[in-house]
Amino acid sequence: MFATTGKVHHLSTTARDLLQKIAHDTGIPYREVAKRINKAMADGEGFIQSVQRLAIENGLKENDYSLNPVQIANEISKILKEDYSQTLMISAVLGQLVESQGEDRLPPPAFFVFLEILSDVTDTPRRVGDNPPNNVDESTTRIIELTTTLVSLICEWNETGVVGVSKDCPPRARDIARSVFRKTKLLQSGLWCCVSCGRIVEAKHTRALLCSECDSNLSDDTTFGLSERERTRSGYGRSSLGDELE
Numbered sequence: 001m002f003a004t005t006g007k008v009h010h011l012s013t014t015a016r017d018l019l020q021k022i023a024h025d026t027g028i029p030y031r032e033v034a035k036r037i038n039k040a041m042a043d044g045e046g047f048i049q050s051v052q053r054l055a056i057e058n059g060l061k062e063n064d065y066s067l068n069p070v071q072i073a074n075e076i077s078k079i080l081k082e083d084y085s086q087t088l089m090i091s092a093v094l095g096q097l098v099e100s101q102g103e104d105r106l107p108p109p110a111f112f113v114f115l116e117i118l119s120d121v122t123d124t125p126r127r128v129g130d131n132p133p134n135n136v137d138e139s140t141t142r143i144i145e146l147t148t149t150l151v152s153l154i155c156e157w158n159e160t161g162v163v164g165v166s167k168d169c170p171p172r173a174r175d176i177a178r179s180v181f182r183k184t185k186l187l188q189s190g191l192w193c194c195v196s197c198g199r200i201v202e203a204k205h206t207r208a209l210l211c212s213e214c215d216s217n218l219s220d221d222t223t224f225g226l227s228e229r230e231r232t233r234s235g236y237g238r239s240s241l242g243d244e245l246e
């Protein structure tokens with residue numbers, strides 16, 4: 001961040017970052033910006049397009065207000081590579097949030113993005129000793145913001161949810177977007193492919209997107225390293241783009 005001209009010059013990586021940047025640059029209060037963008041999106045405009053339109057209306061350069069899906073995916077991947085036990089804890093919390101019925105519910109497509117990137121992460125160092133990582137809450141909140149932002153950019157949405165791959169999706173993120181779309185369709189049809197063993201099961205019998213068998217195996221597995229308190233806690237960050245914009 002080099003704020004030499006009094007303007008914010010950092011690159012935005014989440015929807016919230018981008019809204020804060022345009023609020024800062026236009027002088028329009030953040031809440032007002034969020035309200036206008038929400039309204040535009042409810043009318044069918046894309047997130048980036050509506051932000052850029054606001055930029056143009058205020059005499060700013062539209063190209064300064066964009067988000068890069070590849071950069072967001074890289075940041076998610078970087079966090080997941082930091083620490084093995086932290087990544088396990090983040091996975092457990094996100095698994096809880098995706099099945100939550102409350103306001104903290106993580107949209108399944110955001111969780112699918114998380115799973116896609118997680119499956120590509122292989123070289124996370126295992127730590128020696130059993131000191132818990134100390135910034136899990138912060139990292140989890142960040143992952144939620146990054147995954148909800150990424151899925152809103154690479155997938156095509158309507159009021160029913162994900163309906164395809166966004167035409168703005170860069171080639172490098174197309175495989176992720178396609179997989180998110182497939183998994184979303186499967187879930188919408190009431191079926192689910194267990195993320196652990198791969199069996200097709202009825203979605204209503206899953207827990208954190210695991211079949212009941214894998215879930216009970218996981219709960220018994222003390223090497224998983226999570227106390228009951230950690231497995232049941234919830235309420236990290238905002239859980240959807242819609243909430244975030246309010």
Ligand SMILES: [Zn+2]
Pocket residue numbers: 194195196197198199210211212213214215
């Ligand atoms: Zn299973």
